[in-house]
Amino acid sequence: MMFLNDPINFIAGWMRDLLTGWGLSNGLTTVIIYFIGITVLIVFAMVLDILLVWVERKVVARFQDRIGPNRIGPFGLIQPFADIIKLIIKEDITPAGADKLLFNLGPVLAIASVIILWAILPLSSKIFGVDLNVAVLYLVAAGALGTLSIIVGGWASNNKYALLGAFRMVANMISYEIPMVVVLLIPTILADSMSVQKITQAQSGIWFAILSPLALIIFLISAIAELGRSPFDLNEAESEIVAGFHIEYSGMKFGLFYAGELLHAFTFGGFMAVLFFGGYGGFFGLEKIGFFSWLNNPFVQAVVFLAKAMFGYWVIMWIKYSMPRIRIDHMLAFNWKFLTPLALVVLVNTAVLSKVLAGLPNWGYVLGMFFSNIVIGFITVEILRAYGRKQRKAEAKLSPQSAQNQEQAA
Amino acid sequence: MTADQIIFLLCAALIIVSALMVVTTRKLIHAALWLVAALFGVAILYVILQAGFLAVVQVVVYIGAIAILFIFAVMLTRREMLDKGAQTRSNWWLPALLGLLILAGLIFLIIGQPAFGRTAAAMPEGVDTLRNLGTALVSPDAFVLPFEVASILLLAALVGAVYVASGNKE
Numbered sequence: 001m002m003f004l005n006d007p008i009n010f011i012a013g014w015m016r017d018l019l020t021g022w023g024l025s026n027g028l029t030t031v032i033i034y035f036i037g038i039t040v041l042i043v044f045a046m047v048l049d050i051l052l053v054w055v056e057r058k059v060v061a062r063f064q065d066r067i068g069p070n071r072i073g074p075f076g077l078i079q080p081f082a083d084i085i086k087l088i089i090k091e092d093i094t095p096a097g098a099d100k101l102l103f104n105l106g107p108v109l110a111i112a113s114v115i116i117l118w119a120i121l122p123l124s125s126k127i128f129g130v131d132l133n134v135a136v137l138y139l140v141a142a143g144a145l146g147t148l149s150i151i152v153g154g155w156a157s158n159n160k161y162a163l164l165g166a167f168r169m170v171a172n173m174i175s176y177e178i179p180m181v182v183v184l185l186i187p188t189i190l191a192d193s194m195s196v197q198k199i200t201q202a203q204s205g206i207w208f209a210i211l212s213p214l215a216l217i218i219f220l221i222s223a224i225a226e227l228g229r230s231p232f233d234l235n236e237a238e239s240e241i242v243a244g245f246h247i248e249y250s251g252m253k254f255g256l257f258y259a260g261e262l263l264h265a266f267t268f269g270g271f272m273a274v275l276f277f278g279g280y281g282g283f284f285g286l287e288k289i290g291f292f293s294w295l296n297n298p299f300v301q302a303v304v305f306l307a308k309a310m311f312g313y314w315v316i317m318w319i320k321y322s323m324p325r326i327r328i329d330h331m332l333a334f335n336w337k338f339l340t341p342l343a344l345v346v347l348v349n350t351a352v353l354s355k356v357l358a359g360l361p362n363w364g365y366v367l368g369m370f371f372s373n374i375v376i377g378f379i380t381v382e383i384l385r386a387y388g389r390k391q392r393k394a395e396a397k398l399s400p401q402s403a404q405n406q407e408q409a410a
Numbered sequence: 411m412t413a414d415q416i417i418f419l420l421c422a423a424l425i426i427v428s429a430l431m432v433v434t435t436r437k438l439i440h441a442a443l444w445l446v447a448a449l450f451g452v453a454i455l456y457v458i459l460q461a462g463f464l465a466v467v468q469v470v471v472y473i474g475a476i477a478i479l480f481i482f483a484v485m486l487t488r489r490e491m492l493d494k495g496a497q498t499r500s501n502w503w504l505p506a507l508l509g510l511l512i513l514a515g516l517i518f519l520i521i522g523q524p525a526f527g528r529t530a531a532a533m534p535e536g537v538d539t540l541r542n543l544g545t546a547l548v549s550p551d552a553f554v555l556p557f558e559v560a561s562i563l564l565l566a567a568l569v570g571a572v573y574v575a576s577g578n579k580e
Contacts, residue, residue, distance in 0.1 A: 031413055102443070133540050137466040144474025148446065151478065155439060155485050163485065170482055177474070194540065 006126045007298060012037070041129060045118045045263060052262040053080040055310075056317065063321040090251035098248065099156040106153025107249065107256035113145035114264045121270050122196050124280045124301030136184045136194040139271060140177065143226055146264070147173045150228075150235065153257070154245035165244025168328060169228055169235035175335040176225035176232075179218055182343040186215040186350050187275045200279035204287070205362070209276040211369040214346045214377055216276045218339060223268040224316060225335070227261065231323040232331060239325075269312025273305060277312075280305040342380060349376060418458055425451035438487070442480045446473055460533050463540050 003010045012033050019029040054069065054077060061068025069076030094103055119129035120138055132138055147170060154166025188194050190211055191202035199208075209216045225232040236244030246257045273279055280301035281287065287295040294300060326334070349372055357365045428447035435441050449472045456465035520526060533539075546552040 027413055099437075099439075102439070132462055133538065134463045134466045137463070137470060141466050141469035141474060144469060144478065147478055148473070148481075151481055151485065152443070155481075166485070167482075170478065174475075174478065 004297065004299070008037070008127055038129075041118055042115055045115055046259075048266070049259050049263045050080045050084070052266055052313075053083060053259070055313075056262055059314065059317050060321050063318070084255070087252045087255040092251045092253065093248070095158055095248045097158040099158070102152050102156035103248075104253070106149055106156060107253045107260075109145060109149030109152060110260040111256045111263075113142055113149055114260050114267055116145070117142045117264075117267050117271075120196055121267065122200060122274060122279055123305050124298040125197070125200075125296075126298040127302055128197070131195055131197045133193070133195050135196045136188055136199075136275075139184065140181055143173065143177060143180075146226070149260075150245050153249070157245075157248035159248050161241040161243070162245050162247050164241050165235045165237075165247070168237075169245060171328075172225055172228065172232055172234060172331065175332060176222045176339075179335065179339040179343040180222035180226060182340070182347050183215050183218045183222065184275070185347055186212050189347075189350050189354055196274050196279070200274055200281055203278040203282045205285055206366055207276060207278045207282050211366060212276075212346065212350060212373055213370070214342070214373045215350070216272070218343050218346065219272065219275065220315065221339060223272065224319060225331075227264050227268060227316070229261070229265060229316060230320040231326045233320075233325060234328055234331060237325055265316050266309060266313045269314075269316060270305070270309035272312040272315075273308035277308050279308070338384075342376075345376060346373070349373075414458060417454070421451050421454045421458070424448075425455075438484045439481065442477060442484050445480070446477045449473055449477060459530075461539065463543060 015033055015036070016029055019032060020026065024032070057079065058068040058076070069079035072078040072082050094100060117139065120132055120135040122128040122131070150169045150173075151166050154162040154169070157163075187199050187208050190208050191199040193199060193202070202208075228235045234244075236246065241247075246254055249257060281295075281304075283292070283295055286292050295304075350369070353369060353372055357368045360368065425448050428444045428451065431444040432441050432448060435444060449468065453465045453468040453473075456462075456468060547557045548554055
């Protein structure tokens with residue numbers, strides 16, 4: 001039963017006994033066990049990634065009224081392996097004039113910036129890499145490496161389109177990092193900690209998605225921008241710059257960028273689950289009742305977490321395949337004139353209310369938080385409506401057709 | 411040698427080699443990326459010293475913001491910044507000598523410290539360094555004044571940047 005309740009420590013303890021039994025020193029054993037643990041985590045993430053290729057292709061097919069891969073294996077499940085074989089046997093081309101070292105470094109950094117996020121992703125209360133007390137900031141730091149990978153890849157390709165894609169991506173990521181950092185502070189305030197384990201445990205009664213729905217929406221938007229997925233896929237806008245930063249990459253190097261993007265989207269779905277949907281827990285106190293105590297099992301928690309992460313991933317895909325691409329000036333204006341001020345208002349509101357409402361009973365706290373968010377959301381929509389009307393009026397006055405209409409009326 | 415020492419030595423080697431490459435490599439963009447490597451090495455040093463917050467902030471601020479802006483500026487120049495000709499300044503040995511002197515002085519000072527050669531005490535259980543840092547930054551008997559002065563300075567810079575960017579509308 002030990003294995004079922006705490007699998008990682010059980011296996012680690014068994015291996016420690018085995019290795020020290022073979023006469024290895026204690027320090028070396030620790031290094032070996034950590035090394036194996038890291039390898040297993042990475043392999044798990046990469047195998048999941050193979051599955052995600054299939055999920056992505058099936059879901060996009062449904063959104064576009066197609067069936068998707070269905071020829072190889074049941075439901076086309078073997079399709080990703082066929083894709084991988086194709087990518088591996090393709091000719092690997094390095095363009096003339098490319099910076100060879102940096103050209104190869106780009107895809108490696110792209111996948112590494114995602115994999116390091118898995119170090120802090122809590123699959124369950126017992127299955128996780130590390131429980132950092134600055135995990136929320138770590139998420140932002142890993143994003144910086146992702147930006148770096150795209151700059152390096154785009155610059156080293158020695159291609160104008162690639163360079164343009166890299167420029168756009170940097171503008172995109174540097175801008176949307178700000179609302180993301182601001183909005184990440186809201187779960188931190190609500191849980192009184194930056195550790196993802198503590199944030200998860202703080203949501204065992206009520207999800208932060210209910211306490212601060214606006215924060216969830218802002219996080220989702222800035223996460224999609226950080227991923228560079230549609231409607232923020234300016235970095236690879238096919239109709240303008242062919243394929244953007246990865247235009248010169250072929251074979252498995254392109255595959256790494258692609259796999260990195262899919263895994264990144266899923267990982268952000270996971271962080272959405274952790275920060276706003278209770279992560280592996282969040283059963284509204286159900287797990288404390290004796291009958292439902294099996295919900296505390298690490299394997300059940302892991303399944304719950306992966307299901308919630310998959311839901312977040314599905315939402316990101318849903319937006320990706322149903323939204324047109326945003327124009328670059330709109331993208332920047334939307335961030336600086338709308339998203340960042342709104343994120344700051346929500347942050348101040350949460351910080352003040354969490355102290356003001358601290359004395360109230362639990363239901364008062366929840367209702368106060370929820371309705372303050374609704375009020376802010378309502379005011380935002382009203383301001384946007386007034387602004388939109390003003391702009392439409394100004395346009396109507398300018399357009400030649402309206403001038404004609406006025407003439408006819410006169 | 412413990413694992414910590416091996417990690418420290420590897421990381422120190424990384425920092426020194428990349429710092430050297432920053433000033434010796436001829437491609438500007440490579441220099442910027444070597445700078446990223448050096449900064450990353452410093453972040454690892456912070457982790458070894460159990461200052462996780464500093465390490466993450468180092469990556470966010472120095473790599474995520476400053477180095478990326480460096481690279482962005484270099485990228486705009488394309489290949490023209492590739493330095494091909496002979497060195498124009500021949501007195502490079504002067505700063506090198508100065509640097510070595512400073513290094514020797516620092517080593518001399520550090521060896522003189524009573525704490526030199528002692529292993530660091532383990533962090534006591536249950537100490538939340540992040541919370542202590544946060545409290546220190548806003549408590550009146552600690553660093554609230556420098557903290558607020560720095561924020562006003564940044565605000566002034568922000569307002570100035572907005573003014574410059576908006577152009578003089580007369």
